[in-house]
Amino acid sequence: MDNEMTLSFIAISENEGLARMVMTSFIASLDPTIDELAEFKTIVSEAVTNAIIHGYEEDAQGIVTIRAKRDGRKITMTISDEGRGISDLEQAMEPLFTTKPERERSGMGFTIMESFSDHLSVWSEPQKGTAITFSKDFSPIHSKITMGER
Amino acid sequence: MDNEMTLSFIAISENEGLARMVMTSFIASLDPTIDELAEFKTIVSEAVTNAIIHGYEEDAQGIVTIRAKRDGRKITMTISDEGRGISDLEQAMEPLFTTKPERERSGMGFTIMESFSDHLSVWSEPQKGTAITFSKDFSPIHSKITMGER
Amino acid sequence: MKHQLLFVEDGIAIIRLRGELDHHATQLIREEISQSLYRGKLRAIIWNLQELHFMDSSGIGLILGRMRDFVPSNGQTVILHPSETMKKIFQYSGLGSYVWETTEQETIDALGGILNGQ
Amino acid sequence: MKHQLLFVEDGIAIIRLRGELDHHATQLIREEISQSLYRGKLRAIIWNLQELHFMDSSGIGLILGRMRDFVPSNGQTVILHPSETMKKIFQYSGLGSYVWETTEQETIDALGGILNGQ
Numbered sequence: 001m002d003n004e005m006t007l008s009f010i011a012i013s014e015n016e017g018l019a020r021m022v023m024t025s026f027i028a029s030l031d032p033t034i035d036e037l038a039e040f041k042t043i044v045s046e047a048v049t050n051a052i053i054h055g056y057e058e059d060a061q062g063i064v065t066i067r068a069k070r071d072g073r074k075i076t077m078t079i080s081d082e083g084r085g086i087s088d089l090e091q092a093m094e095p096l097f098t099t100k101p102e103r104e105r106s107g108m109g110f111t112i113m114e115s116f117s118d119h120l121s122v123w124s125e126p127q128k129g130t131a132i133t134f135s136k137d138f139s140p141i142h143s144k145i146t147m148g149e150r
Numbered sequence: 151m152d153n154e155m156t157l158s159f160i161a162i163s164e165n166e167g168l169a170r171m172v173m174t175s176f177i178a179s180l181d182p183t184i185d186e187l188a189e190f191k192t193i194v195s196e197a198v199t200n201a202i203i204h205g206y207e208e209d210a211q212g213i214v215t216i217r218a219k220r221d222g223r224k225i226t227m228t229i230s231d232e233g234r235g236i237s238d239l240e241q242a243m244e245p246l247f248t249t250k251p252e253r254e255r256s257g258m259g260f261t262i263m264e265s266f267s268d269h270l271s272v273w274s275e276p277q278k279g280t281a282i283t284f285s286k287d288f289s290p291i292h293s294k295i296t297m298g299e300r
Numbered sequence: 301m302k303h304q305l306l307f308v309e310d311g312i313a314i315i316r317l318r319g320e321l322d323h324h325a326t327q328l329i330r331e332e333i334s335q336s337l338y339r340g341k342l343r344a345i346i347w348n349l350q351e352l353h354f355m356d357s358s359g360i361g362l363i364l365g366r367m368r369d370f371v372p373s374n375g376q377t378v379i380l381h382p383s384e385t386m387k388k389i390f391q392y393s394g395l396g397s398y399v400w401e402t403t404e405q406e407t408i409d410a411l412g413g414i415l416n417g418q
Numbered sequence: 419m420k421h422q423l424l425f426v427e428d429g430i431a432i433i434r435l436r437g438e439l440d441h442h443a444t445q446l447i448r449e450e451i452s453q454s455l456y457r458g459k460l461r462a463i464i465w466n467l468q469e470l471h472f473m474d475s476s477g478i479g480l481i482l483g484r485m486r487d488f489v490p491s492n493g494q495t496v497i498l499h500p501s502e503t504m505k506k507i508f509q510y511s512g513l514g515s516y517v518w519e520t521t522e523q524e525t526i527d528a529l530g531g532i533l534n535g536q
């Protein structure tokens with residue numbers, strides 16, 4: 001294990017950006033490509049937004065926790081909340097399914113997280129909370145086209 | 151209380167930059183001046199570096215924890231470790247005193263933290279650890295000279 | 301998050317998004333965009349993402365919402381300059397066919413409008 | 419953290435620091451700077467901080483260390499272009515008098531050197 005961190009914060013939407021910034025800093029030494037970084041930030045954003053709005057209804061009290069590890073060029077993360085949980089996980093993970101259409105949620109969060117990660121698993125229990133664990137492998141530095149000085 | 155977060159990470163020097171980045175993001179909505187931000191980052195850097203090198207000798211195992219709160223335009227933070235602790239705190243806080251002259255530490259960390267914060271308190275117990283709590287008030291936005299579009 | 305909204309003669313609206321579009325940002329700009337769009341009788345909305353640095357599925361919700369509210373059934377939605385990652389997000393969400401590989405001006409020409417005051 | 423080190427005729431070294439200088443960065447660059455400085459008989463070191471975006475007390479240790487190792491007792495240390503916050507850090511540390519409010523070229527002139535190959 002090369003590095004390890006935990007970040008937790010209260011459920012307000014301002015912290016979606018905080019979470020992306022923190023995780024961007026955490027993986028900076030991997031020197032990710034623009035697309036790798038964008039996909040990684042998208043996964044973080046989807047999972048954290050879900051915890052804030054679905055887990056806690058943005059109550060500014062519930063705590064969202066991100067645990068992250070770096071082993072070589074693999075990042076493994078768990079984003080968890082102790083909020084309302086999900087009763088029908090299979091349905092929740094279907095593309096376009098959302099319980100908040102009135103808030104213009106698209107129901108694409110789980111689909112995007114699955115597509116952009118190398119491995120994803122979800123634990124959830126109603127009234128207990130939800131935890132999403134994913135991993136993403138970053139391509140070796142030497143396989144990247146680099147321009148100018150590094 | 152407007153926002154609240156906790157960050158913890160293992161004792162490796164790479165995480166000094168991570169801590170500064172995270173805290174910079176955390177206070178971004180206060181729109182600090184360049185000097186306020188630089189002073190704030192310096193305090194964070196001094197305290198986190200001390201925990202990593204003095205608390206844990208960069209052992210990549212000990213955990214450094216930052217707890218931060220934002221109330222209006224005041225930030226309050228505690229940086230803590232469960233490392234070796236400080237036996238003579240008065241001496242440790244003197245300008246130019248350092249136990250690591252061979253590592254070219256300057257002994258200016260505590261002096262800088264005190265000068266750049268509005269309030270600073272230190273708790274430490276040998277073999278138990280150290281916790282530095284400080285607060286910093288950020289100037290009201292309307293008192294700042296702003297140039298161009300915000 | 302900042303954005304710029306302009307109207308082209310003949311009911312074409314151009315929305316240029318900037319910065320990072322997440323759930324937080326959509327909460328801040330949705331109302332403003334919706335209010336502005338009420339000003340014109342629309343037949344097309346062009347979303348220009350050239351200066352958008354980040355977008356997650358909240359962007360899908362924003363675009364789908366405005367399609368539903370403002371674009372008549374024979375109208376158009378056009379998405380310009382998404383990043384590679386955004387392009388994938390549009391594809392997964394069934395909006396891939398709204399992405400045009402062209403410029404704002406060519407899109408306006410193709411839709412037969414004239415850009416005001418430019 | 420990147421830096422650039424150049425020598426001026428007559429034993430003046432210029433070190434241009436870039437990026438963020440913290441404990442982590444000093445660990446990475448201290449050896450390299452020390453090794454390079456061995457190449458010349460020095461009578462002055464000019465630290466140009468114009469492109470340094472951050473510095474904490476680790477920077478004090480780095481500068482004091484190089485003064486001790488390389489600058490003879492009648493030699494000079496000059497610090498150029500610190501930010502306001504860095505200036506305060508130098509003052510607290512007793513290095514305030516080494517900060518010159520001038521440019522690299524004027525410093526070299528004042529020290530009576532000629533900058534190589536510029």
Ligand SMILES: Nc1ncnc2c1ncn2[C@@H]1O[C@H](COP(=O)(O)OP(=O)(O)O)[C@@H](O)[C@H]1O
Pocket residue numbers: 046050051052054055056081083084085086092093097098099100105106107108109110111130357
């Ligand atoms: N952390 C969570 N806590 C509670 N419910 C969740 C959580 N994450 C997802 N869900 C449920 O799963 C559904 C689908 O999630 P997702 O695919 O991300 O779409 P969206 O966020 O757009 O609704 C949500 O509408 C919600 O009902």
Ligand SMILES: Nc1ncnc2c1ncn2[C@@H]1O[C@H](COP(=O)(O)OP(=O)(O)O)[C@@H](O)[C@H]1O
Pocket residue numbers: 196200201202204205206231233234235236242243247248249250255256257258259260261280475
């Ligand atoms: N977190 C800590 N754990 C143990 N000892 C500490 C800690 N922080 C500071 N110290 C002690 O206090 C001394 C002075 O600290 P400081 O003023 O920051 O200077 P420096 O870090 O340059 O040594 C250190 O040399 C060390 O002995």
